[in-house]
Amino acid sequence: MKQVLTFVMCLFVLCDTSGQVKSTQKPVLNTLEDFFRFKNVDQLTACFGDENVFTEITYFGDPNKGAKPYLVSQVESGTNHAVLVVWNRKGTSVYEVKTSINIYDTLSKKLKILHNSWKNYQGIYAGMSLSQMVKINWFVLKFRVHPGRPDHGMILPGFGWLKESRRVSFLNEKLVYTYTLDLKSLKKYFPGLSSQTLKSNDKTVRKWNPMVELVTIYRDEVMPE
Secondary structure (H helix, E strand, O other): OOEEOOEEEEEEEEEOOOOOEEEEEEEEEOOHHHHHHOOOHHHHHHHHOHHHEEEEEEEOOOHHHOOOEEEEEEEOOOOOOOEEEEEOOOOOOEEEEEEEOOOEOOOOOOEOOOOOOOOOOOOOOOOOEHHHHHHHHOOOOEEEEEOOEEEEEEEOOOOOOOOOOOOOOOEEOOEEEEEEEEOHHHHHHOOOHHHOEEEOOOHHHHHHOOEEEEEEEEEOOOOOO
8 A cells, every 4th residue: 555645556456346356456445525435444554555454343332331342443543644544333334534633652751743644635634734724715724622531622613614615524414514623722811711611812722723633524324223
């Protein structure tokens, strides 16, 4: 697998009607949205290689309290182009795609990876600063602090985005976007941070200019049982 400027050439092995195996090589991945083209884990693995894809069943919540199992694939984990792919429960289509920079050196407690090379169709990526997002948005962005997690701020639909404008998107066809900010640098400046809504043009926010630590894209549909 070779990646240049987030452009990936993937090798797919296909079978024709006669049963003969044939290979076709074509570019399929330019942006994060293109990960939704994969139909199963085998296609993902064929593209990136067995050594670069780790798939397991996991729970986002307590299974004793009704949390459902998800099939999850980690692609090129530990690199600056790592992607987390969440499949529907039948494993027949991609439900959610995530990229992050939340990879810390265990000794220094500092980020080893400053940005993720994968971008969405608007050029937004994990590691982008809030001020860079504002330039894309042409307007002030608001964000809510994540409930129970004051280190994280969520830029969500309806906050700083106008549907009729060509600005930061939170809905594109059937895909929904969320962006999580790293707010560790702001905690001591905003008492009661977990209950606040902040703006990108607040003086302290502009000074520390938090970065996007997580980009999430998911299908606007109910997860199939």
